[in-house]
Every structure is written in structure tokens, then in C-alpha cells.
Amino acid sequence: MSRTSLSVLGSTGSIGRSALDIVLKHPDRFKVLGMAAGKNLEVTLEQARLFEPEILSVAEEVYSSCKESLFGSGIKVLSGEEGAVAVAAYPGAEVLLSAIVGDAGLPPTWEGILPGRTIALANKETLVAGGSAVMGRIREKGARLVPVDSEHSAIYQAMKGHDWKSVRRVILTASGGPMFGKTKEEMAHVTVEEALNHPTWRMGPKITIDSATLMNKGLEVIEARWLFDLPSEKIEVVVHRQSIIHSLVELVDGSVLAQMGVPDMRGPISYAISGDERLVLDVKSLDLVLLGQMTFHHPDHEAFPSIRHAYRALERGGQSCLWLNAANEVAVAHFLEGKIPFSLIARIQGEVLEQAPVFEARTLDEIRKSGKAARNKAQELAEKYAGTEEIPGNPNHNGQMAAPVPGGARRN
Ligand SMILES: NC(=O)C1=CN([C@@H]2O[C@H](COP(=O)(O)OP(=O)(O)OC[C@H]3O[C@@H](n4cnc5c(N)ncnc54)[C@H](OP(=O)(O)O)[C@@H]3O)[C@@H](O)[C@H]2O)C=CC1
Ligand SMILES: CC(=O)[C@@H](O)[C@H](O)COP(=O)(O)O
Numbered sequence: 001m002s003r004t005s006l007s008v009l010g011s012t013g014s015i016g017r018s019a020l021d022i023v024l025k026h027p028d029r030f031k032v033l034g035m036a037a038g039k040n041l042e043v044t045l046e047q048a049r050l051f052e053p054e055i056l057s058v059a060e061e062v063y064s065s066c067k068e069s070l071f072g073s074g075i076k077v078l079s080g081e082e083g084a085v086a087v088a089a090y091p092g093a094e095v096l097l098s099a100i101v102g103d104a105g106l107p108p109t110w111e112g113i114l115p116g117r118t119i120a121l122a123n124k125e126t127l128v129a130g131g132s133a134v135m136g137r138i139r140e141k142g143a144r145l146v147p148v149d150s151e152h153s154a155i156y157q158a159m160k161g162h163d164w165k166s167v168r169r170v171i172l173t174a175s176g177g178p179m180f181g182k183t184k185e186e187m188a189h190v191t192v193e194e195a196l197n198h199p200t201w202r203m204g205p206k207i208t209i210d211s212a213t214l215m216n217k218g219l220e221v222i223e224a225r226w227l228f229d230l231p232s233e234k235i236e237v238v239v240h241r242q243s244i245i246h247s248l249v250e251l252v253d254g255s256v257l258a259q260m261g262v263p264d265m266r267g268p269i270s271y272a273i274s275g276d277e278r279l280v281l282d283v284k285s286l287d288l289v290l291l292g293q294m295t296f297h298h299p300d301h302e303a304f305p306s307i308r309h310a311y312r313a314l315e316r317g318g319q320s321c322l323w324l325n326a327a328n329e330v331a332v333a334h335f336l337e338g339k340i341p342f343s344l345i346a347r348i349q350g351e352v353l354e355q356a357p358v359f360e361a362r363t364l365d366e367i368r369k370s371g372k373a374a375r376n377k378a379q380e381l382a383e384k385y386a387g388t389e390e391i392p393g394n395p396n397h398n399g400q401m402a403a404p405v406p407g408g409a410r411r412n
């Protein structure tokens with residue numbers, strides 16, 4: 001079998017590194033053609049020397065050092081969004097792994113949708129922000145969109161050989177994140193360290209905070225809506241603390257299909273980039289006796305309003321999902337910088353999504369402009385609330401109005 005040529009967007013991240021680990025173990029199966037990274041020069045250079053791509057892009061800040069270090073290597077070095085787009089659109093890659101974090105991943109993914117190509121999609125924000133426009137472009141170009149996200153990969157794997165007409169509902173599993181069991185009142189006091197301490201997955205900081213607020217599951221509900229062309233009534237969420245069942249599909253005859261395994265993203269990544277082939281991976285075996293039990297709960301929508309925001313955005317339509325996504329990114333960045341308390345992330349999401357235009361953004365340019373407008377709204381709100389420990393105007397647990405407390409989110 002000839003080697004699959006692969007380009008990786010977000011090569012230095014958690015998904016990117018796992019993907020390149022698979023390539024390293026299967027040199028007869030893959031060849032890396034292009035790589036796009038951000039500011040991590042050390043890892044970028046290591047990867048460039050190991051995989052010898054034809055084209056590479058990094059953040060503007062590290063461009064000169066990168067170019068200088070790779071002088072004479074024959075690798076074409078580019079930078080910034082233009083560079084990432086050039087890597088994505090570079091012809092010859094049969095598979096494009098989209099794993100830049102956040103809405104920065106949308107322009108390269110969009111431009112990388114080329115005839116006959118497989119887009120292995122980790123960057124869920126692309127579908128949340130771009131929804132019908134992205135799916136339209138996939139169809140128009142004759143590309144193939146394959147999920148990398150573990151839940152969607154589970155559904156995709158479970159549905160192999162089954163007819164989508166036979167689906168009663170899909171059930172996305174959520175770990176519940178590190179804040180599972182906390183009350184609404186306790187949310188204001190969650191520290192950055194606590195929120196970054198995911199119980200089952202090791203991922204980049206943005207998605208880890210999304211998991212802590214359960215926005216990740218909200219984004220995944222929207223992702224499932226577009227990937228599988230399902231109405232939101234057929235998409236449900238259940239909290240499963242162990243992250244062993246990666247998601248389930250219930251068929252019209254009551255049969256339930258599940259995909260299971262120890263939490264390790266190399267499984268879903270390899271399935272997506274290999275064209276549904278089962279590659280040998282050194283992923284641990286599932287020991288059911290050691291596991292002992294699996295638990296299931298309804299999500300607590302009072303303490304974690306973000307999943308409801310996602311359903312609301314789908315119901316409201318137009319640019320609501322795009323605005324929800326942009327608001328979330330701004331709010332998460334503010335939380336990570338210690339500028340706003342954890343509980344305000346969901347508040348900002350909810351306020352911004354209600355201001356979204358109710359007509360669709362159809363082109364990349366429209367999506368980008370709209371995303372910027374949403375970011376500005378979220379920024380204004382974040383600045384307005386910065387330094388407040390409690391949500392202004394919301395009664396605290398004693399029923400009194402909370403006074404803003406300087407200091408914002410605490411790190412310890
Ligand atoms: N990690 C996981 O297990 C899962 C992740 N996903 C999704 O995959 C995506 C990546 O997540 P994850 O790997 O955890 O994130 P990381 O934060 O670990 O990695 C992000 C990657 O994107 C790069 N990057 C960031 N901004 C830019 C930019 N403006 N231009 C070019 N590159 C940029 C980073 O470069 P650098 O570090 O060099 O600055 C890095 O390579 C997200 O959309 C996430 O939701 C989905 C399911 C599971
Ligand atoms: C690995 C993966 O797909 C993540 O999206 C994961 O699902 C995050 O965990 P949560 O279930 O806590 O959101």
C-alpha cells in the first residue's frame with residue numbers, strides 16, 4: 001500500500017503530537033507533507049527535522065528563528081494565518097488533520113477543503129462557527145469530513161454498516177469535568193488550577209476549561225448536529241465519569257451501539273487519518289474488572305448552564321452558534337488570565353448568544369466578520385465584569401445581592 005500523505009494543522013498541540021506519534025510508529029503508512037504550528041518553536045523544529053515536511057508554518061513571533069534554523073533543509077517556511085492557510089491548501093495531501101485550537105482553525109480548514117480530500121476534524125470550533133457553510137463547502141468540493149473528536153468518532157465507528165435512517169437518538173458521553181458535583185454557588189470560586197485538572201483526558205488548556213464548564217459538550221452537541229445532520233431533539237448528553245464509553249447510538253428497534261476503550265486520542269485520530277483502517281497502536285487494554293463500575297448521571301444544568309446555551313443557540317439559529325463559540329473563547333481566555341471568575345464564562349456565553357444576528361453567515365469572510373463582532377461584545381462584557389468575584393445583579397446563595405469583590409478569579 002502506498003503511503004498516505006498527511007498535513008497536520010496544530011502539529012505541536014495535544015492532538016497534533018498524538019497524530020505524529022502514530023505516524024512515527026507507522027512510517028510505511030504515512031508521509032507528512034505539511035505542518036502548521038503556533039509559537040512552540042522548540043517542538044516545531046524537532047518535528048520538522050524528524051518528519052521533513054515540504055511546507056511548514058509558524059506564528060509570526062517565531063518565524064525568523066524558525067526560518068534561520070531550517071535554512072538549507074529545503075522546507076518552505078511561512079508564518080501567521082496566511083502561512084497556515086497555505087499549508088492547508090498545499091496540494092498533494094490526501095488527508096488534512098485540522099487540530100489548531102479555537103476559531104483560528106477555521107480559515108485554514110475552510111481553505112483546505114479540496115476535492116477528494118479527507119478532512120480529519122479535531123477542531124470542533126470550525127463546525128460550531130461555520131455549521132451549514134462548512135458542510136456546504138464539503139459537499140460542493142467533494143471532500144470527506146471525518147470526526148476526530150472522541151464522541152463523534154465513537155458514533156461514526158458505531159454506525160459503520162448501519163443506516164442513519166434507523167437512528168432514534170445519539171447519546172454523547174461527558175466526563176463531567178473536574179467540577180462535577182459542585183453547586184452553582186461554588187462556581188464563582190473555582191481556581192484556574194482546579195479547572196485545568198481534568199479527571200480523564202490530558203488536553204490543551206482551552207478545551208480543558210471547556211470540559212470544566214461543560215461547554216465542550218455543548219460544542220459537541222452542535223458539532224453532532226452538523227456532522228451527522230441530526231436535529232437537536234435526537235442529540236442527548238449523559239455524564240459518564242469514567243470516559244470509557246465514548247458515545248452511544250440508539251436505533252429504532254431499541255438496540256444501543258456503543259464504542260468503548262480507555263481514554264486515548266490515538267484511537268480516534270488513527271481511525272480518521274487511516275481511512276477507517278484499524279492500525280496497531282500501543283493503547284492500553286480495557287480491564288473491565290479493574291474498572292469495576294461505570295456510572296451515569298444527568299448533567300446539572302443549574303450549575304453548568306453551557307449545554308443549555310448550545311441547545312438554545314441551535315434553536316435560535318442564524319449566527320447564534322458562531323457567537324456562542326466566539327464568546328466562549330474570549331471568556332475562557334479571560335478566565336485563564338485570572339481576569340474573571342469561572343462562573344462568568346457561562347454568563348458571557350449566554351448574554352452574547354442572545355445578541356447574535358438571526359440570519360446565517362454564508363462565506364468565510366462573513367463568518368470571520370461576524371466572529372469579530374461577537375468577540376468585541378464578549379470582550380466588553382468581560383471587561384465590565386473583570387475583578388468581580390460574584391456575578392453582579394445575581395442574588396448570592398443567601399438571597400442577597402452580591403457586591404463585586406476586587407481580585408477576580410483566584411489562582412489558589
Ligand atoms: N486534545 C484533545 O484530546 C482533543 C482536542 N480536540 C480539539 O482539537 C483542537 C486542538 O486541541 P488541543 O490539541 O488540545 O489544543 P492544544 O492547545 O494542545 O494545541 C493547539 C495547537 O494549535 C496551535 N495554534 C494555536 N493557535 C494557532 C494559530 N493562531 N495559528 C496556528 N496554530 C495555532 C498550537 O501551536 P503552539 O502550541 O505551537 O503555539 C498547537 O499546535 C481543539 O479544537 C480541541 O477542541 C477535540 C477532541 C479531543
Ligand atoms: C477527548 C475528547 O474528545 C474531549 O472532547 C473530551 O470529550 C473532553 O472530555 P469531557 O467529556 O469532559 O468534555
Ligand SMILES: [Mn+2]
Nearest residue numbers: 149150151220
Ligand atoms: Mn470530545
